[in-house]
Amino acid sequence: MKKRIFVRVALTVWVIIWAVFLVRPYFKKGLLDRYISLAKLSTEGKRGYVTGEELYSFIKFCKESVKEPSTYRIEGLEKDSIEHRRFKYYIYPNIEEKIPEYIFIYKTKYYPQNGYKEFSRMNDENYILRKMN
């Protein structure tokens, strides 16, 4: 009898903890709102939502503007940050290099760079420079 009580108490504690940590993110992190927003979106929209709309639009702009595969450098994203990694993933087969064909400028108004000229512009802060021949 004692053994059965021990097992049932342990199981009850387990179930309570399970339920609490299952439900908690819905209240603490607004998971329900997040899921509702995501459920309404297309696959492309979901990628934008997760990546951040502005960054994802810029990635699409860069992909559409340059001829693949080419080499690039990205300015305006912290190296090795999750945003930088996502950029590298989505922009592939274009490959990052130190002296590239293109420089993608993100969220930076003024970025002078010798040997490069403006190639394409999305808006004031987001644009592409291309190496001069």
Place this chain on the structure above:
Amino acid sequence: MRTFFPAEKIALFYCVGLGLLTMEMAVLSLAGIRFSIVSLLVCIFIIMFVACMLGRSRRLNVSYGKAAANPFSILEKFFAGAITFEVLYAFFRTFIMPMEGYDAIAIYALKAKIFYLAGTIPYNFFSAFKDVVPHIEYPLLIPLAEASFYTFLGSLNDLIVKVIFPLYYVSLLAVFYSILKRFLNRKESLLFTFLLATIPQVTDFATNGYTDLPFAFYCSSAIFYLYLWAREKHSPFIILSFVLSALAMWTKAEGLLFALINAAVVIICMAKEKSLRQIGVIYAAISLFAVIAYLFLLKAAGLAVNSDFAGEHLPLISKIMTGFGRIPDILNEYQIQFFGPKRWNIVWMLFIAGFILRFKRIFLKELFPLTVAILLVLSGYTVVYMLSSARQGFGWHLSTSGSRLFLHFVPIVVFWLALLFKELKLEI
């Protein structure tokens, strides 16, 4: 002779089949043959043919007892309902969100994209792509599995490809339940499958695109079947254990450690029973050979087992001395994990309680191989932390990987708890 249950077979065919398919992709790349539906189907047809042959074999079938026909009790309905809920919830979480985790995107998804767009593993992948993908040296099972999905889909879809991961979760539960059914009744088997299915860390990694849950499947299942072999001495179990162990190495570098641990468990068990079995010796020898061959190939390719740890070149004695100084920090991280219900519920607390309160029993025949395996994994990971020379610092390595390393063998711990439950004649 009992061997495999139907659900267990399906789960094994998915996980072993996918693993073998990725190995075939590596061979195709070496042979200069591009990935295509036709070239990949060759392997799938072979796997299906072998699966059908094995499926027909009487040696590999389990006969169901009458218990299977008994109606479910309320508690059983609760366990089955909760497991079903967690499985459906895992699929929901998978498909609601594209790849977003750091490693999932930066390492595995990017490698998969490279392989899919190239239609092969580029011949200069390990040298030319070093600066493109971090951890170029990581094993390729998951990136190639993703690339195979893209090949069949005919396009890149980083949402649908995530289905790989909850399928590993379902497979883990199916194999785990089937293993338990050999030792416990249906209610008890459902109870422990419920415990495994509802560990938050397990469910989180069933959807996030990391390799840790597939790895947990391979290395835990390798131990489960090794345990069955140790009890029943039925050769299909040890052969399957070796295949799973090899696939663990093909999934994550930690598989090297598990291969050595499996070999050690076989040797220790045979020594304890004082019965030397040829197949056990062969298993241990091939495992050791596989680890040495893997390390040799890495060295030949100019790669480290983990590039994070290749930065510091200290003499071994200095590393060991530094390592002892790290033990308090390592133990502190372990206690954070053990007593953190947010990730683990109370699984580690139950393990510690069982370990301390029933210390003598856990080294008796029934639990001995699993106790040894768990202690060796814990010791192995502790030594890895002691010798770690991660560029980002030891603290970073410990805090970012600790919870994932515990995930790798938590199914073995739940299995251990189930057997302890039986050993102590507990009831629910």
